[in-house]
Amino acid sequence: MIAVAEKVIRVEVFGVECSIMARDLAWEWIGDAHERFSVGDQVLVRILNVRRDSLEDMGIKADIKSVSQNTNHDNLKKCRIQSKYAGKVTDVHKGVVYIRLSNGVNAVAHSCYDYRTPGKKDDVSFAVTRIDEERGVAVGIITRIIRQNL
Secondary structure (H helix, E strand, C coil): CCEECCCEEEEEECCEEEEEEHHHCCCCCCCCHHHCCCCCCCCCCEEEEEEECCCCCEEEEEECHHHCCCCHHHHHCCCCCCCEEEEEEEEEECCEEEEEECCCCEEEEEEECCCCCCCCCCEEEEEEEEEECCCCEEEEEEEEEEECCC
């Protein structure tokens, strides 16, 4: 690993550099790649594509999550509809809040009962309204913000 940013890491594989986006790093949602990776780490990657236009112009596409087991569906069994769970906001995009619950489940909230707006890295209380087996996420509402990351 030669570089780490919030939403991307850069790796060098047999002399060829490649960026790996956050969505390809792990099955669970990652809000900040710095929390898991650092420069100098060695990681197992799967090469998805190799491009070679000339000896000097080569590129690869790689990911990390495909070499690990997807536990999203097993983790979803830990969630019950109308139950509340604590979690940490990993991202907010176009009004949709993405949360990593403390029991290991990825969750999506479209609304918030707290008067404050949830932000990245906030600890929140999340009530499950339904389970989306197809996408492997719990869908629900943020009932309150426990601790804001200011």
